[in-house]
Amino acid sequence: MTNLETTPAPARRAFHHIGIQTDDLANAASWYEAFFECVPSWTLTQFSELTQSRLPGTRELRELTAGDLRFHLFERPGDTAPHPTQSIGGFQHFCLSTTDPADLVELRERWMTLFESGDYAFALPDQPTDIVVDGDGVHSLYVYDVNGVEFEFTYVPDSV
Template sequence: MELLDIAPRFHHLAIQTDDVDATITWYREFLGATVEWSLTSFSPLTHARLPGIEKLAELKKGGVRFHIFDRAGHSQDGPDPLGYQYQHVGITVSRPQDLVELRQRWLRVREQIDIRWARDEPPSEIVTDDDGMQSLYVLDPNGLELEFVYFPGAAS
């Protein structure tokens, strides 16, 4: 088989929600993400792929971008835990204490902002595997799971 001479890079994670403003608020308050741009007018291709889309915003924190969008008539159902899906997204942090701060921040933000949550689950404890990698799992208001990971040394 011929090798593919392309080096893809991650650009963004698209998050479909029934409340764009609340989701933006959470990512701004929890991660300190900034709104880079927003749209309310879409191409025919976008309307065909995402019927009912009315608003899309890009948030950015460091090198990670989140595209937050809505669709009219959203089912308001969370992800099917047994269905095919991206189970979580892994985001690296530079220091192990970043995981501690993110966990504490998640708990503070959860208490400070009044939005509807799809799943009422606290963040995980910080776990360390046999090679020293540390992980923290949190849910966003839509029930989507994010894993924050610290890799010791040169691991990535």
């Protein structure tokens, strides 16, 4: 990774939430609560004309939060995400940072425990990656949620 010596502009935008479509809201919400330690914030079952035109068939939207992290899980019939090895344009993964490399070990172990419990239906059977460390000391772990959405967790040391 190259560290460019420029001063970034002040942030004018920030993520408010990550929206994830699922065809099994109970399964997805339960997994997010267990893996990310989320708590339900609110639920919506009536939608604006705009939402109905953009996401026809949406049955329910549920916000789950973990600290400042918000997930909007919306139940809508449809196909699950394609496997990442299938080439399509668009979204590939979300990356969330950690403040301690030990967090990646704990997250990987938690994912394995949830997967092995048999309590969740996973769209993809792929296991988490090993935790890798690049030449700059950046640690990375990749996992899939129950819908096949890929998350990267990364630890970037202060020196990078």
